[in-house]
Amino acid sequence: MYEELKYWYLRDHKLFWTLSMSQIKQLCIIVGFRKANKGDVIYFSHSEVPRIFLLKQGNIKIVSIDEEGNETIKEILKKGDLFGELALERDTDVNEYAKALTDEVSICSFLMSDFEDLLIKNPTLALSYTKFVGLKMKRFKNNYSNLVSKDAKTRLITFLKDWAEKEGIQEGNKYTIDNYLTQTDIAQIICTSRQTATLLLNELEEKNLIFYSRKKIIIDDVKKL
Amino acid sequence: MYEELKYWYLRDHKLFWTLSMSQIKQLCIIVGFRKANKGDVIYFSHSEVPRIFLLKQGNIKIVSIDEEGNETIKEILKKGDLFGELALERDTDVNEYAKALTDEVSICSFLMSDFEDLLIKNPTLALSYTKFVGLKMKRFKNNYSNLVSKDAKTRLITFLKDWAEKEGIQEGNKYTIDNYLTQTDIAQIICTSRQTATLLLNELEEKNLIFYSRKKIIIDDVKKL
DNA sequence: ATGAATATGTCGGTTAGTTTACAATTATAA
């Protein structure tokens, strides 16, 4: 890949904003690059060498499988998000894979060890990165709390609001979301069965709180939700 | 507090092992110190200035309260553990407090901003710290998975095993744990009702898999559990 | 265009775990 391109690939990630051009040049350690289409599975947790991945385009879900074969959706990632060995510690216990939710997914990657070297050289970047990991930790903590103390309906509504806020197109209190998830996906995200998710979505639609289709979700008034 | 003492306070935390004496001297930024006894509540999330705390002695639980007043136990901490603004980002949303589970709890603290300065100066420490936060994130991720896919009984057994491994006195496959938790605590940790926890603990005891008392828990054979 | 595959809709039966309620036991403080 051209050096210039590599530069811009990292440049537009928040984490690297504080770095100068030359610093990023050092970071031009991208060693992998791949594309995928909807439904494609991208294994990464058992890759030969630990890596960090950057999702350049499209949406993917990170799914983890435990010993008994239970699949949990850990995260839904969008353009610009990082995944892989973010904790900078090889982890052979977890078994995760990514699945493309949209077409034209593109992902680049660099080696965890290269990234570590870079962090050692750039304390400011190291600090930003720590905060970034800390934020991710907080999100998991929060998901956990929701699961403990909120029922499925509340979790669905919380999820829809978050989704709208992150990716929806806003017009006053109205949000239009480009829906790349199936109801099964949504069910897994909010940790309920597909049937319950279907039921709840239809219930929200009946009350005219949302409009649901396979392509779009429209929230008429977030405040009413 | 004497400088020397401050030094040793930090010195025996894993995170600071890699630092030299002089580096730690710089870190001697401990500005707070307090003691507590069983049952005492220590508020920290809304302290005037964001801090990081180090539990020097005793055991505490970190409890968070949401808008509706639901209390969730986020963590049980033991000697040597850090808590507070670990994500290095002030967070006014979460409302957490610590509660002493044992007598003779002692806690020291330093300012988040001082710690940040130190990380900037010590890239190696920054990297260790990032890994430390990453590890914490993984633990939350793991808790979450357990909650999603395992029933209360499995969660209890997993918890007991973890606890035994971390703090129990081992003799072959037998573990003796100093029990500073009530059944209500255990219930909250594994996210179930107190009654269910009681039921399950008694069930395990009837099957002679554990011996339970308010002071001690003995696991006769971890492999059978 | 057509059949196969995937996604959504709907319905009871089942169940793990909650909730309420109260009794018994153990710890704590006066």
Added chain:
DNA sequence: TTATAATTGTAAACTAACCGACATATTCAT
């Protein structure tokens, strides 16, 4: 020591959500 508070034990009614089963609708590949 004794009263009071906290913890543990137990049971029945209740419920949110799961699960299996099947129908319908939509998408995709050939």
